[in-house]
Amino acid sequence: MEFYIHAANLTFLVSFLVRDILKLRALSIVGGGFLVAYFLMSNPVLWSGIGWNALFTAINLVQITRLVLERRPVRLSPEEHRLHQLAMRALTPHQMRRLLDVVLFTDAAAGDKLVDAGVDPGRLLVVVEGTLDVMVKGERVATLDVGQFAGEMTFLTAVPPKADVVASVRARLAAIDTGKLRALLASNAELGAAMQGILGADLAGKLRRA
Amino acid sequence: MSIGEVEVLRRDGSSVALGRFWRENDCMVMFLRHFACPSCSARLTAFLPRLHELVDLGVGVVLVGAGSVRALGAFAARMRLDEGPVELVVSPDLAAYRAAGLERSRWSAFGPRSVAAAIALYVGGHGAARADDDGDVLQQGGVLYVTRAGEVAYRHADRHLGDGPDWPALFQAALASAAARPGVLV
Numbered sequence: 001m002e003f004y005i006h007a008a009n010l011t012f013l014v015s016f017l018v019r020d021i022l023k024l025r026a027l028s029i030v031g032g033g034f035l036v037a038y039f040l041m042s043n044p045v046l047w048s049g050i051g052w053n054a055l056f057t058a059i060n061l062v063q064i065t066r067l068v069l070e071r072r073p074v075r076l077s078p079e080e081h082r083l084h085q086l087a088m089r090a091l092t093p094h095q096m097r098r099l100l101d102v103v104l105f106t107d108a109a110a111g112d113k114l115v116d117a118g119v120d121p122g123r124l125l126v127v128v129e130g131t132l133d134v135m136v137k138g139e140r141v142a143t144l145d146v147g148q149f150a151g152e153m154t155f156l157t158a159v160p161p162k163a164d165v166v167a168s169v170r171a172r173l174a175a176i177d178t179g180k181l182r183a184l185l186a187s188n189a190e191l192g193a194a195m196q197g198i199l200g201a202d203l204a205g206k207l208r209r210a
Numbered sequence: 211m212s213i214g215e216v217e218v219l220r221r222d223g224s225s226v227a228l229g230r231f232w233r234e235n236d237c238m239v240m241f242l243r244h245f246a247c248p249s250c251s252a253r254l255t256a257f258l259p260r261l262h263e264l265v266d267l268g269v270g271v272v273l274v275g276a277g278s279v280r281a282l283g284a285f286a287a288r289m290r291l292d293e294g295p296v297e298l299v300v301s302p303d304l305a306a307y308r309a310a311g312l313e314r315s316r317w318s319a320f321g322p323r324s325v326a327a328a329i330a331l332y333v334g335g336h337g338a339a340r341a342d343d344d345g346d347v348l349q350q351g352g353v354l355y356v357t358r359a360g361e362v363a364y365r366h367a368d369r370h371l372g373d374g375p376d377w378p379a380l381f382q383a384a385l386a387s388a389a390a391r392p393g394v395l396v
Contacts, residue, residue: 115396134395141395150396156382156389163395189378196381197263203388204266210393 001041008034022067025060032057070094079105079128083174086147087126090198095191102180108132108167115150115165120158123175125150130171135164142209143168149202151178156199213309214360218299221286223279228272228306231297232356236363236387237270238380239354241312244345245277245285248328248337249371253351254289255336256377263381265295267388272297274306276345288338304349312367313350319371327372355383363387 008031015027032053039046039053074093076084083103084096091099105128108114114132115121125132127146134142134150141163144150150165155178185192214229231237240257242250254273264271273296275282282300286292301307307314318324331337340347353375355364363383366375388394 136395153389153394153396156385159390161396165396192378193260193381196378196385197260200263200267200381200385200388203385203394204268207268207388207391207393210391 001038004034004038004041008032008038022064022071025064025067029057029060029064032060076100079172083126083128086128087149087174087202088198090194090201091191092194095188095194098184098188098191099176099181099195102177102184104175104177106173106175108171108173110167110169112167113164114167114173115161115163117162117164118160120154120160121151122179123177124152124155124181125165126174126176128172128174131168132171133166133168135166136162142206148205149199152199152202154178155181156203211305211309213306213354213356216301216306216309218274218301218306219279220297220299221279221282226299228274228299228309229360231270231272232358232360234358235268235270236355236357236384237272238264238384239272239274239310239356241274241307241310241351241353242345243276243349243351243368243371244340244347245275245281246338246340246344247351247371248331248334249368249374250351251289251336251338252331252334252372253374256374260377260381261295264384267384269384269388270297271295272299275300276302276304276307276349277341278302278343281341281343281345284341285344300345302345304346307349307352310352310354310365310367312352313369314346314348315350316348318350318369319348321370323373324371327370331372353380355380355387357387 011027011031011034015024015031018024018027036050036053039049074097076096080100084091088096088099114125127144127148129146132144132150133140134144153159154161185195214227216228217225218228220226261271275285277300279300282298286298291298350368352367354362357363364380
């Protein structure tokens with residue numbers, strides 16, 4: 001029976017020597033298994049020890065699942081990849097994957113009004129294909145090209161837009177629901193910081209051109 | 211005296227009103243403790259990778275130290291801030307710190323949270339040997355974000371070593387201020 005105690009502790013010893021947290025957790029489960037075997041063969045059976053090890057194993061399994069999911073390669077569709085390259089290069093592929101949960105790709109025909117002056121659009125728009133015109137009282141004052149945002153002023157300040165945005169040609173857009181985006185960024189600090197950098201770069205470009 | 215009226219010293223020893231830095235552009239003012247402070251070193255290490263985001267938005271960045279002009283030069287060289295967009299000034303009489311309402315006490319400098327943070331920071335490689343003119347060890351730091359209109363859009367006053375600003379909130383203030391400028395329409 002002592003074999004199981006030694007096997008468990010040797011496994012724990014090896015787990016403390018590895019630097020990869022995934023391997024450490026896997027080895028902890030194996031070591032815990034040896035301990036459980038020892039507890040089961042004891043007379044009387046040591047149920048309290050088995051219970052604690054079951055809890056540790058459950059926690060390790062949850063964390064292993066999270067680690068494996070985080071390490072899996074991210075696959076983006078060609079359109080998602082294009083959006084990443086055009087406007088979201090500061091995001092890691094995993095961050096991009098999470099952002100895509102609140103992104104809806106949509107088409108706009110030439111002349112479609114996408115943002116009304118004075119009305120919160122409730123979404124950020126990123127131009128994926130085509131161009132958008134920024135119109136004040138019917139006059140074009142700026143053009144938004146691929147990779148540029150519309151709607152971030154309202155997203156950042158809660159002030160309604162001061163201009164209309166109209167598709168100047170047929171356009172493909174990524175629409176990001178601002179309510180869902182706020183919730184997502186509030187729950188993920190790193191993604192939030194990266195998105196701040198992205199929106200800041202877009203704003204800086206608009207200020208330079210103004 | 212308001213924070214904008216407080217006179218601070220530049221690296222050449224000349225005097226300038228702190229408000230000069232937000233007369234034309236928004237400005238982030240970071241108050242450091244003494245120049246050997248491990249907490250300030252860690253704060254700068256965390257902040258500097260995002261410095262360009264503020265600079266791109268036209269935001270000025272000013273570091274205020276509590277030591278001498280000489281110590282400021284040594285600190286700038288050690289932190290590689292000799293050249294670049296960051297303005298470096300000192301307020302050796304702590305007038306700027308008082309005007310900003312920042313904490314100065316033995317408890318904030320040597321309380322248990324500060325001691326624990328100092329150990330962790332020194333183990334993490336922050337901090338340096340302290341010189342006599344590096345500044346007041348009891349003085350805590352903080353961060354202000356002041357718009358060009360003179361409005362304090364974000365303020366954080368450190369309560370102990372290791373305490374620090376909420377960076378996302380500070381950058382949000384910078385973005386909101388930039389988005390509210392006349393050139394941004396949607």
